[in-house]
Amino acid sequence: MDMTFSASLLYHHLFLFFLLVLHAPPCPAAGGSWSVLLPSIGISAMHMQLLPNDRVVMYDRTDFGISNISLPNGKCRPNSTDCSAHSVEYDVGSNNIRPLMVLTNVWCSSGTLMRDGSLIQTGGWDDGYRRVRIYKSCGTCDWQEIPNGLNQQRWYATNQLLPDGRQIIIGGRQAFNYEFYPKKSANENSPSLPFLVQTNDPNVENNLYPFVFLNPDGNLFLFANNRAILWDYSKNQVLKTYPTMPGGQPRNYPSTGSAVLLPLRLKQGIADAVQVLVCGGAPKGAFVNANNGKFDGALDTCGRIKISDQNPQWVMETMPLARVMGDMLLLPNGQVLIINGASAGVAGWELGRNPVLSPVTYRPDNQIGSRFEVQNPSTKPRVYHSTAVLLRDGRVLVGGSNPHDKYVFTNVLYPSELSLEAFSPSYLDAGSxxxxxxxxxxxxxxxxxxxxxxxxxxxxxxxxxxxxxxxxxxxxxxxxxxxxxxxxxxxxxxxxxxxxxxxxxxxxxxxxxxxxxxxxxxxxxxxxxxxxxxxxxxxxxxxx
Structure with a gap:
């Protein structure tokens, strides 16, 4: 063989090797650990709220069929043959469950923890459309319900606690308006919100459960579909329209991504930067395709925007794992945990595929390109109707996953999941x-x-x-x-x-x-x- 050619070939191979090394993405280090807290809590935890007594109230929906936990003392819901519970209270300290009676359908509802520590929960489906429900945890307390507590039907709405102590309830299916609870007067109305009409895809919607954050100036940041505004809710006035997220892909239900307001660092009472991070979702057309048996790959991008800038622009980043139906939680150290979800399909009955078992952490203060780190995987798929909340001890409570319109445990890809797990981030390792x-x-x-x-x-x-x-x-x-x-x-x-x-x-x-x-x-x-x-x-x- 010609030595010149051989040396040239060797040089070429070495050049390619170093090129690959230099440009290869960093190999993320796995961390964190999982534990099963309870193999079954009797229901699928579709909604979750941590209360200030270290108990977590959870519920699914009243028309799922008979759950695996009975109501106490032989009780049944009025006008129902289903005497099983569809809501439970989990005591973190004792690792015990107490069944609760919710009377009307809380499916795809919303809620807010109020100043006094009570959960005010709103809306749902069918007989729950206009219900307001109050839960005060006292060891023996149960749900209280207010018929017609809402002006409008609220299904897939978003709630936000306001500085005056009330909560605002925004949107819902075919509800392009908003209202408040509690109301200041009996004749308080529900003003229209054109932004919800503008972001509504008439075939798919893609603007349900809009992402809502209270901005430090007292106004609200709203994100729906692929667009965002800064909104003065007291005057029903749009103060700023942000650029459409690059790519124009939908990020809200049923192309379900997630979002967080990144940590607010206070200096002399002022937040030095106000930033929102939106991650995951499903591409345009994915909902229609999934209903026809074609499951498009989930989005692997995040958009980050400094909403406090004079001329804010989205900065796009790539996650190590594509994800739809993932949850984003702020950890106590300021990192973001991205957990649950699937890598194909959309939200809806039987419409998700390929569960993503590994959480990912995101470090907002790192340089772009070195912010994501893949964590150790669970063994339990958490797809449609899964949940996660931060606990006081720093663990993340994970439950739910019911991609069916009833409880189904056999002969399906992803059975209804009744277990409760805890993910312990690496900061809980014994070595720390x-x-x-x-x-x-x-x-x-x-x-x-x-x-x-x-x-x-x-x-x-x-x-x-x-x-x-x-x-x-x-x-x-x-x-x-x-x-x-x-x-x-x-x-x-x-x-x-x-x-x-x-x-x-x-x-x-x-x-x-x-x-x-x-x-x-x-x-x-x-x-x-x-x-x-x-x-x-x-x-x-x-x-x-």
């Missing part, structure tokens, strides 16, 4: 325990006033870097259909005030949020975070 803070004071259920200085005492057994300590506040969100309503995380202003006051004891002072625009009054989880490892949280209540 010496770096994990423990809050000594204040005690849980402490009341915090806007703008006041708050002193925290915490312990850490290992070495502490004072520059890597922060305090975060996380609101407990209402989770259903891949969106966590009312979810927000605040990084409180500490001014690098961490000081050692004992052998393994430290103090840090932080300034509470300045107003209800930043943090609506109510219950929050407070964490001390050290080297990205959060303490177990404590409950605090923001108030005037």
């Amino acid at each position: 325990s010496s770096l994990r803070p423990r809050i000594i004071s204040p005690k849980t259920k402490t009341k915090i006033r806007y703008g006041r200085r708050v002193a925290l005492t915490f312990s850490v057994t290992g070495p502490v870097d004072p520059n890597l300590v922060s305090v975060t506040m996380v609101s407990p969100s209402f989770n259903t259909h891949s969106f966590s309503m009312n979810q927000r995380l605040l990084v409180l202003d500490s001014g690098n005030s961490t000081k050692r006051v004992g052998k393994s004891t430290y103090k840090i002072g932080v300034t509470a949020p300045p107003s209800g625009n930043i943090a609506p009054a109510g219950n929050y989880l407070l964490f001390v975070v050290h080297k990205e490892i959060p303490s177990p949280g404590i409950w605090v209540r923001m108030q005037q």
Whole structure:
């Protein structure tokens, strides 16, 4: 063989090798662990809300058929032969379930945790269209229902807690309007919202369960289909129209993606940047195709936009795993967890394929291209009607998955899933325990006033870097259909005030949020975070 040719060939191969190495995506390191908490809670957890007593209320729908858990004391719903429960309360501490009686159909409903810690849940289907339901957890409490508590039928609507303590209820199927609860007067109406008409695909919709976030200026950021606005709900006025997300692909139900308001870092009472991240979904035409037996691949893109900019633009990123029907949760250390879902199809009965078993974490502060990290997989598919919420101890509670119009456990691709799991992010690994803070004071259920200085005492057994300590506040969100309503995380202003006051004891002072625009009054989880490892949280209540 000609030596010149051989050397040239070797050089060519080496060049290709180094080119591949230089341009290959970084290999993400798996982390986190899974545990099954209960093999069955009796229902499929389609909706979830963490309460300030460390209990989680869950429910599916009253017309699923007989569930695997009976109502207590031989009770049955009025005018029904189904004496099984379709709602339960899960006690995190004791790992026990208590059946609850919900009277009307809560299928694809919405809700908000109010200032007093009660869950106000709205809408649903059929006899639940206009219902308002109240749940106050007291050990023996059950659902209370208000007939005709809503002006309009609300099915697939989104709720947001407002600075004045009310919640706004936006949209729903064929409901291109909004209303408030509680109402200020009996004749309060439901103003139309043209944005919901403009984003509605008449064949598919793709604008149900719109993504809604309270902006620090008191207005609302609304995202539906592939578009977004900043909206003054008090005047029903669009203040800003954002660019369409590049690619123009739909991101809302049934092309179900998810979204979060990225952590708000407060400095002297001001959030330094307000950013929204929207990830996943299904391409145009996917719903029609899935109904005809063709399951399109899910979207693998995320769009990130700084809504506080004068001229905001979307920045697109690529996830390591395409995902539709995934949930996005803010972890106490400011990372985003993307969990549940499928890699093909859309939301709907029998319309999803190829479950995505591995969660992914997203680090907002990393450079683009190094933000995603694949985590260890579960063994349980969590597709349509699956849920996830953050718990006070830092774990993520995962339940649900019922892609059928009844409970179906055999002879299907994905049986109805009644189990409850916990995903423990890598910050809960045993190897990190010496770096994990423990809050000594204040005690849980402490009341915090806007703008006041708050002193925290915490312990850490290992070495502490004072520059890597922060305090975060996380609101407990209402989770259903891949969106966590009312979810927000605040990084409180500490001014690098961490000081050692004992052998393994430290103090840090932080300034509470300045107003209800930043943090609506109510219950929050407070964490001390050290080297990205959060303490177990404590409950605090923001108030005037």
